[in-house]
Amino acid sequence: MADELRTHDGLTLRYRSWSRDPDSTLPPVVLLHGFAADARLNWEGPGVVEALVARGRRVYALDARGHGGSDRPHDDTYYGESLMARDVGLLLDRVGADRVHVVGYSMGAVVAVLATARDGRISRLVTGGIGAGAVEVGGLDTRVMPPELVAAALTAEDAADAPERTRAFRVLADAAGGDRLALAAQIRAVHRDALPLDRITVPTLVLAGADDPLATRPEVLASAITGAELAVLPGDHLTVVRDPGFAGAVTAFLARG
Numbered sequence: 001m002a003d004e005l006r007t008h009d010g011l012t013l014r015y016r017s018w019s020r021d022p023d024s025t026l027p028p029v030v031l032l033h034g035f036a037a038d039a040r041l042n043w044e045g046p047g048v049v050e051a052l053v054a055r056g057r058r059v060y061a062l063d064a065r066g067h068g069g070s071d072r073p074h075d076d077t078y079y080g081e082s083l084m085a086r087d088v089g090l091l092l093d094r095v096g097a098d099r100v101h102v103v104g105y106s107m108g109a110v111v112a113v114l115a116t117a118r119d120g121r122i123s124r125l126v127t128g129g130i131g132a133g134a135v136e137v138g139g140l141d142t143r144v145m146p147p148e149l150v151a152a153a154l155t156a157e158d159a160a161d162a163p164e165r166t167r168a169f170r171v172l173a174d175a176a177g178g179d180r181l182a183l184a185a186q187i188r189a190v191h192r193d194a195l196p197l198d199r200i201t202v203p204t205l206v207l208a209g210a211d212d213p214l215a216t217r218p219e220v221l222a223s224a225i226t227g228a229e230l231a232v233l234p235g236d237h238l239t240v241v242r243d244p245g246f247a248g249a250v251t252a253f254l255a256r257g
Helices: 038-044 047-054 081-095 107-118 147-155 162-174 180-188 217-223 244-255
Strands: 003-006 012-018 029-033 059-061 100-105 121-128 204-207 231-234
Touching: 003 081, 003 107, 012 038, 012 047, 012 081, 029 038, 029 047, 029 107, 029 204, 038 047, 038 059, 047 059, 047 244, 059 081, 081 100, 081 107, 100 107, 100 231, 100 244, 107 121, 107 217, 147 162, 147 180, 162 180, 204 217, 204 244
Parallel strands: 029 059, 029 100, 100 121, 121 204, 204 231
Antiparallel strands: 003 012, 012 059
16 A cells, blocks of 8 residues: 655655554564665565565555655755655654664665664664665765766666666666656765764664675674674675565564564
């Protein structure tokens, strides 16, 4: 089922919800997708939603601003993970629970960290698809994914003209039916400040693909969050979420809280 939220700066965001037991007393789970994806592509297709629902969880997945069914302005001022974290707070208001678990992947993991540092309703956190870059450069690893090259790939007239190093993001955006100008605006506004990792005090699981160039040395991130656990699974940035172990690790970790 799809519903809408109105943001503080006038955008309309879409989110989806799933449940087999709407009266469940377990904390709801909020899923935050990665750059150029959307809720269905990142979470429903790989089976993460089904795995959680089968465990009796109510699940909510937000299409971030500029992505999926949400509004897609082309102005950079509407973007950045800090604004997206503020949007998560609005979704938590709508969910109306005192305790919520949050799972974020890639861009969504950065958003999840920012939201968890701000909002006491988040009682358990899973980050996926980020590693040492979250500690060393403040979010997605811009050393591997230079924003200017990603923007160039997204705005090139033809995919063949996109910089080879970042062409995969253009391919993903086209495959997902993304608005490339909106995505370019987000990547130009990507979070570059230090993440408030020292303010994460809830149980946290750091998930990473063994061959993910955007999540190298995930143990550095796990060490920067008090008490965080680490799980490394087979796959790269685009494939690890489809490994059965990914959904299994998420559901098992959240079931402990």
